[in-house]
Amino acid sequence: QQQVKQSPQSLIVQKGGIPIINCAYENTAFDYFPWYQQFPGKGPALLIAIRPDVSEKKEGRFTISFNKSAKQFSLHIMDSQPGDSATYFCAAGSSGAGSYQLTFGKGTKLSVIP
Amino acid sequence: SQTIHQWPATLVQPVGSPLSLECTVEGTSNPNLYWYRQAAGRGLQLLFYSVGIGQISSEVPQNLSASRPQDRQFILSSKKLLLSDSGFYLCACTLRDFITDTQYFGPGTRLTVL
Numbered sequence: 001q002q003q004v005k006q007s008p009q010s011l012i013v014q015k016g017g018i019p020i021i022n023c024a025y026e027n028t029a030f031d032y033f034p035w036y037q038q039f040p041g042k043g044p045a046l047l048i049a050i051r052p053d054v055s056e057k058k059e060g061r062f063t064i065s066f067n068k069s070a071k072q073f074s075l076h077i078m079d080s081q082p083g084d085s086a087t088y089f090c091a092a093g094s095s096g097a098g099s100y101q102l103t104f105g106k107g108t109k110l111s112v113i114p
Numbered sequence: 115s116q117t118i119h120q121w122p123a124t125l126v127q128p129v130g131s132p133l134s135l136e137c138t139v140e141g142t143s144n145p146n147l148y149w150y151r152q153a154a155g156r157g158l159q160l161l162f163y164s165v166g167i168g169q170i171s172s173e174v175p176q177n178l179s180a181s182r183p184q185d186r187q188f189i190l191s192s193k194k195l196l197l198s199d200s201g202f203y204l205c206a207c208t209l210r211d212f213i214t215d216t217q218y219f220g221p222g223t224r225l226t227v228l
Contacts, residue, residue: 034217043118043204043219044158089158093215100146100208100215106157 004092006105013080014113021108022074023090030092034102035064035075038087047088048075080112116141118220120205126226133178133192135223137205140186146208147188148217149180151201158204164188200227 005024013019023033034049050057050064050073057064061078077084087109091102117140127133139145149161160173162180170180177196181189188205205220 032215036219041222041224043222046216046218049216093217100217101148101160101163102217104158109155 004090004103004105006090006108008108009106010109010111012111012113015081017080017112019077019080019084019110019112020074021088021090021110022072023092023105024070024072025092025103026071027092027094027103028071029094030103032093032100033064033066033073034091034093035062036089036091036104038089038107044089077110080110082112082114085110085112116145116207116209116218118205118207118218120203120220120223122223123221124224124226126228127195128228129197130194133190133195133199133225135190135203135205135225137188137190137220138186139188139207142186142207142209144185146215147182148206148208149188149190150204150206150219152204152222153201162190195227197227200225 007022011019035047036044037047038044048059048062048064050066052068055066063076066073087107089107090105093102119138121136146165148163150158151161152158162170162172164170164182167182177192179191203223206217208215208217
């Protein structure tokens with residue numbers, strides 16, 4: 001019930017394309033859904049996050065779409081660039097025992113080719 | 115803003131040797147702190163989290179331990195390393211923003227056990 005399922009495992013798009021990464025969860029107690037971007041050898045960096053009271057959030061070229069009834073959320077990258085090539089993790093969070101814990105998806109390796 | 119330091123950046127250790135990884139946080143007080151492990155090409159596994167000095171919660175039973183001797187210091191230890199302990203170790207902290215807790219990651223420590 002604590003799992004977050006992320007797909008696809010890897011994704012190759014051409015520059016300017018719109019890669020879409022999908023995540024699904026089961027636990028209805030989750031109330032916070034961040035996306036992280038990780039470059040090789042670096043720690044994950046928070047990219048964008050959404051709460052279930054909105055269906056979409058946009059920051060620059062990155063958009064999260066959220067479907068509460070389906071318990072799914074996705075990341076769209078508009079006008080993708082080679083510099084966007086990285087591994088992307090979705091996560092879901094809920095408060096528990098005074099510590100805000102995140103459950104992560106297994107990651108999607110995105111390659112944007114020129 | 116907060117800054118997370120991890121030391122060392124890389125480490126190569128023989129099987130059976132002890133381990134001590136350090137994480138320190140600047141720019142915030144009383145954070146929640148977390149240790150994650152990331153195996154090569156894999157997702158993030160939560161190992162320990164702490165809500166305060168001396169308070170440690172373990173998520174995965176193994177030969178690792180954690181301690182929090184000071185408010186902004188988190189240490190990951192082992193008495194005897196196993197080959198399976200190799201991985202990328204990430205420290206994270208939670209800050210409270212106006213919406214929810216936001217989790218930030220440090221730069222990581224690459225551990226290779228030979």
